Amino acid sequence: MQLIENQKVMITGATDGLGKKVALDLAARKAGVIIHGRNPRKGESVVKEIREATGNPKITYYNADFSVLDEIGMLAGKLRADQGRLDVLINSAGIGPGPDGSAWEESKEGYELRFAVNYLAAFLLTHRLLSMLRDSAPSRIVNVASAGQQ
Numbered sequence: 001m002q003l004i005e006n007q008k009v010m011i012t013g014a015t016d017g018l019g020k021k022v023a024l025d026l027a028a029r030k031a032g033v034i035i036h037g038r039n040p041r042k043g044e045s046v047v048k049e050i051r052e053a054t055g056n057p058k059i060t061y062y063n064a065d066f067s068v069l070d071e072i073g074m075l076a077g078k079l080r081a082d083q084g085r086l087d088v089l090i091n092s093a094g095i096g097p098g099p100d101g102s103a104w105e106e107s108k109e110g111y112e113l114r115f116a117v118n119y120l121a122a123f124l125l126t127h128r129l130l131s132m133l134r135d136s137a138p139s140r141i142v143n144v145a146s147a148g149q150q
C-alpha cells in the first residue's frame with residue numbers, strides 16, 4: 001500500500017458537501033486530490049480554497065455534468081491522458097429529492113434524472129477508469145449512496 005502522500009484520489013462531486021469535506025481532509029494529509037464538479041468557476045474556487053487551507057499544491061480540477069453521459073466518457077479520457085495513476089475513486093456526486101420529492105425529471109438524454117446522476121454516471125465513470133485503477137493496485141473504489149435514492 002502506498003503512503004497517503006504518494007496516492008492520487010479522485011472525488012466526484014467535490015465542490016460541495018461530503019465530497020468537498022473529504023477532499024479537504026485528504027489534501028491536509030498531503031494526498032494528490034482530483035476534484036470533480038459541474039461548474040468550472042466553483043471548481044477553481046474550491047481548488048484555490050483547499051490549496052490555501054492545506055498548503056498542498058497537488059489539487060486539480062476536472063469538469064463534467066453527470067446528467068450527460070457523453071461528458072463522463074470525455075472526463076475519463078482526459079483523466080487517463082493526464083494522470084499517471086489513480087489509487088482511489090470516491091463516487092460522491094449526487095442529487096437529492098429536490099423541493100418536490102415526487103417530481104419526475106429527465107436528463108437531456110431521456111433518463112430519469114436521479115437515476116442518471118446518482119447511479120449511471122458513477123457506474124460509467126468507474127467502468128471507464130477500471131484499467132487505470134487496476135494498474136495502480138492496491139486501489140479502492142468508494143461508492144457513496146443514500147437510502148433516499150431508493
Ligand SMILES: NC(=O)c1ccc[n+]([C@@H]2O[C@H](COP(=O)([O-])OP(=O)(O)OC[C@H]3O[C@@H](n4cnc5c(N)ncnc54)[C@H](OP(=O)(O)O)[C@@H]3O)[C@@H](O)[C@H]2O)c1
Pocket residue numbers: 012013014015016017018019037038039042064065066067091092093094095096117118144145146147149
Ligand atoms: N446530505 C445527506 O443527508 C445525504 C444522506 C445520505 C447520502 N447522501 C449522499 O451523499 C452524496 C453527497 O451528498 P451531499 O449531501 O454531499 O450533496 P451536496 O452537498 O449537494 O453535493 C453534491 C455534489 O455533487 C455535485 N453534483 C450534483 N449534480 C451534479 C451533476 N449533474 N453533475 C456533476 N456533479 C453534480 C454537486 O455539484 P455543485 O457543487 O455544482 O452543486 C456537489 O459537488 C450523494 O451521493 C448523496 O446521495 C447524502
